[in-house]
Structure formats: structure tokens, C-alpha cells
Amino acid sequence: MSFEDFRASLLNADQRAALGIQLSDADAQLVVADPASAQNWYGYWLSTLPQTPPPPAAPAPAPQPTPAPETTQQPAPSPEPQHAATLPYEAPPAPFPGDVQQTLPIHDTAVHDPQQPTAYAAASPYPDYAASPAEAPAKKSRVGLWVTLSILFALILIAVLVVVFALVTARHWVKTDVAAQPETFHSEEYKTGSYDVTMDTVDPCWVDQDWTDCINAMAAQYDANCAGVTLTDTATSLCSDYLAEIDRMRAEDTGDFIVATLGGWGSLHRTEEVSTRQVSNNDDKPAVTHKAVCYLGFLGECK
Incomplete structure (x- = not known):
């Protein structure tokens, strides 16, 4: 073959x-x-x-006897022994x-x-x-290394993409740790700076009093309680009516009139106006908050 x-x-x-x-x-x-x-x-x-044996060698021809000299006849030398055909x-x-x-x-x-x-x-x-050299195992080893590196690179790439997506889509919000405490108030009285004027039933004049003296007594009541101060609306109306009565009596004064009867005007009294107001207790506290971030809807601080 x-x-x-x-x-x-x-x-x-x-x-x-x-x-x-x-x-x-x-x-x-x-x-x-x-x-x-x-x-x-x-x-x-x-x-x-299997080796093919070579053909057997032909037997060597018998040597011709050498003629002996005439004088001496020696026996012919015996032929050298021939080796038998060698086996293959x-x-x-x-x-x-x-x-x-x-x-x-x-x-x-x-x-x-x-x-x-x-x-x-x-x-x-x-x-x-x-x-x-064992080239096939080396090639297999290199192929396995490349497969491992490819898988590792793919995993790293996926992780980077997930991180970038999480950062881009992150939701920022303000989380309240402690709720705000609202302000409370209390009521207190205070002086408004205005005065209230009231009138009692005691007339500053009396019967048979000189008319002019009665006018002066009423004017003294007015000056002591209505003049020079800020009046409340009620006091302003009362003092205006009181002053108008004084002006009427002065108009009728001729110098020889006496008080025949007492009218309906009494004595005036002035008091400082007091009101009520709500005053803060200054106990309000703002809410305690911090900025929170939520990634992918479930990582971080999410609502």
C-alpha cells in the first residue's frame, strides 16, 4: 500500500x-x-x-580437486564447511x-x-x-479564558448601566423627621389708651343755685372727664351731649337766673379703657426634615 x-x-x-x-x-x-x-x-x-523470508541461497558448487604433482599425491583438501542457509x-x-x-x-x-x-x-x-506541544489543550484554555473575560465584562457593563439608570431616574424629596409644632396663644388684658366716660344720676347742681354757678359746675365735670384725652366712641357721644347742654345753659344765662328744677344731667366719671388680646406663647417649632433620595423605586429612602 x-x-x-x-x-x-x-x-x-x-x-x-x-x-x-x-x-x-x-x-x-x-x-x-x-x-x-x-x-x-x-x-x-x-x-x-510480517517479513517475507528471502529465497534460500543456492548450494555452493563443490570445489574442483587440484591436481596433485606427480611426485607426491596428497589428499585433496576437504572443502571448507559451507554454512547452512541462514534463516530469515x-x-x-x-x-x-x-x-x-x-x-x-x-x-x-x-x-x-x-x-x-x-x-x-x-x-x-x-x-x-x-x-x-499540547496545542489543543492550550487552545481550549485560551477559549475558556476568553469566555470568562467576556462574561465578566458583560456583568460589569450591566452593573454600570444599572447604576447610571438609577442615578438618572433617582427621585429627590424632602422627608419629615419631626413634624412642625404650631404656635399657641393666651389671652391678656391691656389698656388701649382711650378713656370711657359714664354719667351717674347725681346732678352737679341743686335747686335755688345760681344759674351761672350751675353752668360752671357742669363745665368742671366736662373738663375733668372729657377734655384732653382720647375718648371711646361711647364717651365721645356722651361728652358731646354734655357740652351741648352747657352751651345751651350759657346761651340762656342773663346773670340773674337761679336753678328752679334739676334736669336729667348727672355727674361724669372717666375710666381707662381695657381690652383683651391674644398673645403668642412663642412655642412654635419648625419641622425637622432632610433630603431623601429613592433609586429605582425601592432603593434608598422611598415613600
């Missing part, structure tokens, strides 16, 4: 089994893809084939492809048939396995 036919046979599982090559489909594809590995396997397969040498199988280290012999008591090829394929998955 040629080398190219051997390479093509490696891709078929049945043909590999017939050739005695123990490789998986994946390993066989790697061997076919690498010419050097395929050449090693091809050499290994050739070494496992059974070459040991070629070492396993890619096996560069000397393998210690394994003592086995079982008798091996030299015609059966020794199976070395189980020593390594494909030729040059021990010499070539």
Missing part, C-alpha cells in the same frame, strides 16, 4: 481497524493533516507487517511513531506470535504526541 493510500485509509474507521491502527476519528484527522505524523504512522504500520531474520517492530525515549523491556511470559503485529497505537493518541 502506498503512502497516499495509507493516509486515505486512516479517515475510515473500518479500514483503520483492518490496518491495526487504533486511532479515534479526531486523532486520525490530526494525523492526516500533519504529513510528518502520517509518515511516522506509515513507517510504524510497515514495521508491523525477523526484524523487531519499529518503535512507536514519535516515541523518542528508550523503553525498558517488559518481561512477559506469554509467547508472542512474530507474525502478529505488536499494537503500539495505545501508547499515545497520535504520532509525535510526546514530542509536539
